[in-house]
Amino acid sequence: xxxxEQSPPDLILQEGANSTLRCNFSDSxxxxxxFHQNPxxxxxxxxxxxxGTKQNGRLSATTVATERYSLLYISSSQTTDSGVYxxxxxNSNSGYALNFGKGxxxxxxx
Amino acid sequence: DAGVTQxxxxxxxxxxxxxxxxxxxxxxxxxxxxxxxxxxxxxxxIFQYYEKEERxxxxxxxxxxxxQFPNYSSELNVNALLLGDSALYLCASSLEPGPYTFGSGxxxxxx
Numbered sequence: 001x002x003x004x005e006q007s008p009p010d011l012i013l014q015e016g017a018n019s020t021l022r023c024n025f026s027d028s029x030x031x032x033x034x035f036h037q038n039p040x041x042x043x044x045x046x047x048x049x050x051x052g053t054k055q056n057g058r059l060s061a062t063t064v065a066t067e068r069y070s071l072l073y074i075s076s077s078q079t080t081d082s083g084v085y086x087x088x089x090x091n092s093n094s095g096y097a098l099n100f101g102k103g104x105x106x107x108x109x110x
Numbered sequence: 111d112a113g114v115t116q117x118x119x120x121x122x123x124x125x126x127x128x129x130x131x132x133x134x135x136x137x138x139x140x141x142x143x144x145x146x147x148x149x150x151x152x153x154x155x156i157f158q159y160y161e162k163e164e165r166x167x168x169x170x171x172x173x174x175x176x177x178q179f180p181n182y183s184s185e186l187n188v189n190a191l192l193l194g195d196s197a198l199y200l201c202a203s204s205l206e207p208g209p210y211t212f213g214s215g216x217x218x219x220x221x
Contacts, residue, residue: 033209041198041215043153048209086152096166098143098210100152 002027002094006087006101013077013108021072021104023087031090032063033098034072038083046072046085077108112136114203114213122219123191131186131216135203141165142184143210144176145200153200159184160206188218196220 003026013019025032034046047054047061049070054061058077063070074081084105088098115134123129135142141160145153155168159178173189182203188195196219202210 031207035212041147041217043200043202043212043215045209045211088152095168096143096158097155097168098145098153099155103152 001097002029002089002091002099004087004089004099004101006085006104008104009102011104011106013106015077015079015108015110017077017108018073018075019077019106021074021085021087021106023070023072023089023101025068025070025087025089027068027091027093029065029068029089029091031098032070033088034061034070035086035088036081036083037086037103043086074106077106079108079110082106082108114201114211116199116201116213116216118216119214120217120219122221125191125193125220127191128187128189129191129218131188131199131201131218133184133186133201133203133213135182135184135201136211139203139205139211140182141204141206142178142182143202143204144184144186145202145212146170147198147200147215148196156186191220193220 005024051065060073084103088100143158144156147153157176158166162178178184198215202212
């Protein structure tokens with residue numbers, strides 16, 4: 001099946017710093033989503049972005065489908081941004097499954 | 111508008127027992143998916159249902175089954191529970207195509 005690699009695996013930032021999270025995938029996709037999982041386990045959808053660029057407040061994402069990667073940018077980080085960020089992809093061979101990466105664990109310190 | 115609701119939130123079962131987890135999708139969403147997440151890993155796909163039909167199944171044993179009702183709500187059943195079934199079970203609903211909205215999950219502990 002399609003492989004999803006996320007980097008870095010862990011990240012510690014001071015409040016106010018910016019960061020870039022990367023997601024590489026092994027095949028063409030028709031569905032790519034970024035999620036934030038808070039410490040209580042709730043998965044929040046950040047972006048549905050199979051291609052192109054989107055922005056939502058301090059967060060933005062870019063997917064370059066032809067080069068098989070996506071980037072999530074977090075600017076002016078806040079302690080509430082802490083948690084695990086997952087990239088998940090789906091393609092015509094995945095049988096309607098969203099395949100998740102292992103995630104990037106982010107800790108933002110005051 | 112209500113989000114995806116799952117019940118119960120927590121559950122403790124004994125090995126060999128059976129469990130039923132429930133999910134109500136966002137109004138208008140016809141697609142419901144189930145995922146299992148064990149500690150420290152990303153969610154793993156179990157099932158997807160669309161218009162009451164199973165459309166996709168992940169690599170899980172036949173002890174796992176699901177169904178979708180005419181109102182698009184869904185149940186996940188797990189028989190003959192094993193210790194390794196202890197996990198967070200997540201339900202998601204979506205329009206087609208579109209972003210997934212996940213519920214808060216059911217945390218299952220098998221003892």
